[in-house]
Amino acid sequence: MLEQARELALLSQDISRQIGLVIDRKGRPVMVVIGEHDAMLIPELTGFRTSAGRLRGVRFLLTRFGDAVITPEDLMDMVFLRLDSFAVLSVLEGMPFRLHWAHLLPPGAGDTPYMVHAPRPWDRVDTDFTAQAESLEEELARTGQRIETGAREGNALLVSVGTEPKPVQKSRLDELADLANTAGLEVVGRIVQRVARVNPKHILGKGKLAELEVLALQHGVAVIVFEGELSPTQMRNLSRLTERKILDRTQLILDIFAQHAVTKAGKLQVELAQLGYTLPRLVGKSRAMSRLAGGIGGRGPGETKLEMDRRKIRNRISLLKGELKRLRKHRHATRASRARAGVPIVALIGYTNAGKSTLLNTLTHSGVLAENKLFATLDPTSRRLRFPRDREIILTDTVGFIRELPEDLKEAFMATLEELEVADLLVQVADASHPEVEAQVAAVDAILAELGVHEIPRILVMNKNDLVDDARREVVANIFPRAVFVSAKHRPSLAPLVEAVLARLP
Template sequence: MDQARELAAISYGIGRQVGLLIDRKGRPAHIIVGSQKGILIPELDRARLSAGRLRGLRLLHTHLAGEGLNEEDLTDMLFLRLDSVAALTVDGMAQPATLHMAHLLPPGAGDAPYDVLPPRPFDRVEEDCNALAEALEAELAREGERIDAPGKAASGREKAVLVSVATAPKAVQDASLDELAALADTAGLDVPERVVQRVSAINPKFLLGKGKLAEIEIVALRAGASLLVFDGELSPSQIRNLAEVTQLRVIDRTQLILDIFAQHAATRSGKLQVEMAQLKYLQPRLVRQDRAMSRLMGGIGGRGPGETKLEVDRRRIRERIGRIKDELKELRKRRAAARAGRARAGLPVVSLVGYTNAGKSTLLNTLTGSAVLAENRLFATLDPTSRRLRFPSDHEIILTDTVGFIRELPKELKEAFRATLEELEAADLLVAVADASHPEVEAQAAAVADILQEMELGDTPRLFVLNKWDAVSEERRWELRNLFPEAIALSAKTRDGLSELTEAVLARVRSGPGVRVGRAEGAEDASTDEGIPEPSATP
């Protein structure tokens, strides 16, 4: 009571709102002096804040015009995960009058994520704020499976909410989110919730309005998620703004793909190319040392004499990119020598291309009897692998597996992996592999064709293969044969249809026109040299 009277008297005396952030032991952690119409809560310590837990602070502040809680008060409580928020009205005698209070609700307890209590005299408040907060945390812990591992599912994976904000039709957004969910799974994320918002125009600052952001915060809170993954590429300022408003880690589709590449790169060349792509993505995002950007930088750099940390970070990134380019240049020379050797041997080169996870590595293994890593996940293959394949007629070819394509491949990866993809330029024949069982097979095939056209490989002889035919229904098979009449249908897993493919490859290699054996002479390439083993068994 005395605290309320003292707060009211101070606020009335200076004509400004005054607020207290009070911890669960009843001690003021922050004292805030605002304007006549509002207060600005400072940046708070994130030590206690995590998925399934509240801030451990409640806000008590004054209102000088007799008004109750407003939308800004409730939004602050939600975004900052405060235990509760209360507004104390001050009368014309500098005395406290009415208390307006709200607190968050457990999942599914109401239409709104919070409960606004009826106003009552300031000296007749019976609610136990600590008990309410602890009960809510217990409910969030049950919803989020484990409170001792904030933001993680029972599997130990980090929880993430996928968000799509676009002007495209909802069906297009849903299909894109399905692919983002597959990327998230490959990256090791658990995705309990997805949010789709179709807008007439993208908000350049936050992508969408604060009202929808509040809904996303609710979804993340109830799902126990600590990460938001946005479908598309965000600008540095958008990432910073979203992280500041939602109090959650925010990444975009590009960062997710870069993380996958970083996890899967196994060779020296692959690791260097991934690192260069990450540095080029990070470089323009070194704006200032705020909370959002510190999460992106991961502790790069230190302070040097006469330079700010930001300048040191930028300089070190430039220097590291230069060193990586030099190393890749040396790897290119070695790769060029290997390709020149193949050209001298007169062996045609056949490259497997296609959308990621179409089954290219499985097809290579089945044809050559190899044991190249082949997993049912996106981007399982990052480094090109070449194997020698001998046909019954004593003809031999070099069969190469390459990194899979994907729609809207980040420009940083396109540039970094340019040399890897140049492996395709030496190909005498491209075998475009598509996943016949995928619902978006038409769009994926079109995306692969577009990328090949961008790489000026549109004139290279090409065979089109519909893989995973064993997983396609009879009705769908009829549809696909009408859509792709020239396609070779097969299953690399069951070996059905392989003979038709090998006959078609051999016919193209023997035909002469379009075959460009020897083109690799003197060419450069930054992909890894896996080496060419002895001829494999006939498929």
């Protein structure tokens, strides 16, 4: 180490440039980086460890002229590159002077996610950097599960960044957590950051992003999910700063839609929405993505692979739209046939996870998937239901609504709600036990207005009555005085709803 430091300082002085060494845990330099006199750009460390739950397995030693110190930028590089440690060797008149170094800390070990050690004379440093890194990894493994799987099976960190008050952000993270759970993620942490202005490039400042990365490392997180929708620029920049999978709320909903689509139309609609979201965010993350591609069938020898990918997506979007148009014509004919048969159509609508499928199952003795998850139902499901006095209806379950539906999902979402256009009656199901029930009802009202079906007769049903106490029931009843309170799991409680439906049918 001493001889290495002396030679490095002399060489750096001779060429008047900063020199960086990437050193493995056996103490061997495995990469040399030459910078400018007063600047250093660390390249991508390809070929080294990439597991999301571990350190990189290398440390970085940098020469810097004068009695230099470790800068905030150095610390950010250490965090985002997951280096074992970062050290700065100050060089005075061609000789090594002092060594400054820093390393990450295990969770809860300090006020900051890293420790910056006091500088020491370069020839009096006796730290075992390898033992220090291995000890840190052991602690990280003990406190946070190492991630080896993909996003669907991985641990997730949820992040809300916005100008809204923190209680509003926390409520939205609750819904995001439900979405994450439905998508198959395990939420291991949440971060709420209220800002005066959202950073248009990275959504967060670099310092906060570094804290986020350290927290993700400490908890063995493979996936970071942002509440709201990230712009293409934010998605690209975040993906460059971390090797963890970056998702936003839209991607999470798309993933859930993809899991729950059953019919051909549902699958086509989801694919169309996914491609619409992906196209503006298509990014070449490696040199391979920008290599030239030529040959028969290409537009020319100058077309890049990225451009080819974009063109393939546009062609696929065009094909999907054509196929969906044909399927919609078929569904329209089916609905027209039902209308001619004179059987009234009653559509169950409402915020996702309000209990619509459970209500359908209880009323019709059917086995439609009903889970305590968001968007358990995606494709419309219809069942015949015979009431007393020889009245018969077609009862249709529809996809659950959600606030601030992402633009890329609207077309697919609206297509699944075409059944509402011919409905004679809408039964709007809401979760009486949900703290945001008023906002959820308002979100459904807004979507119905956007669909142009808000004038269809409607009955508001407050479900999950068994989960609320008398005080809560009174509060909700005062807000929605015309609502019918039921518990979809308990058939006897549905009698008032049945009477209300019969009274409103033509």
